Amino acid sequence: MWKLNQSILGGDEEREDNSWDESEGLCSLSPMQRMYAFAACMIAGLVCMFLSLIVFAKPIKFAVLxxxxxxxxxxxxxxxxxxxxQIRMMFDPVRVYATAIYVGCVVVALICALLIHSKILTILAIICEICALLWYSLSYIPFARGMVSNLMIRLFDTEI
Structure with a gap:
């Protein structure tokens, strides 16, 4: 565990820009505990998404899960x-629109599922949410959105 902490924190030197130290004021989790919490939260999210496929016939339960x-x-x-x-990165000028669209799609999906109770609107909102999540995720990979945009233009260009 000591080696893991040292490799994450960059050896014995202390750095000002270290993201581990920045969030230290908000919680007192060690780097190893943070990785466990990350893994647990990610696995819980993936389990919820997988379980949502089981209740796909009921779009409202599917949308919520x-x-x-x-x-x-x-x-x-x-x-x-x-x-x-994380919030600074989400609202970075490179991905602010992707973040806004993703958060908007999440809200619309929940409104369609919980308040409107429309199965068709819920499914459409979930499809939009998936697309928005993919576009948001691509914003973290250098040049990925540009490549996908160029690919879509080439695939769907109808000029002869």
Missing amino acids: FTFGNVLAVGSTAFLIGPGQ
Whole structure:
């Protein structure tokens, strides 16, 4: 465990920009405990998303479980980099639109499922949520969104 802590924290030197130290004021979890919490939260999110497939015939239950699993999976990284850093990264100019669309789709999916009780709207909202999550996730991979955009333009270009 000491070797893991040293490799994560960069040896014996202390760095100002270390994300582990930044979130220390919010919680007193060690780096190993944070990784366990990240893994547990990610696994719980994936389990919720998997269980949502079992109740796919009931779109309202599906939407609630799937959305909860999505939020858990995305939020799990807050254990690794800290909630403040995660929010700063989410609202970074590169991904602010992707974040807004993803959060909006999550809210719309829950409204369609819990308040409107419309199966068709719930399924459409979940499809939009999945697409928004993929686009949001691609924003963390350098040049990925540009490559996907170029691929879509090439695939669906109808000029002869």
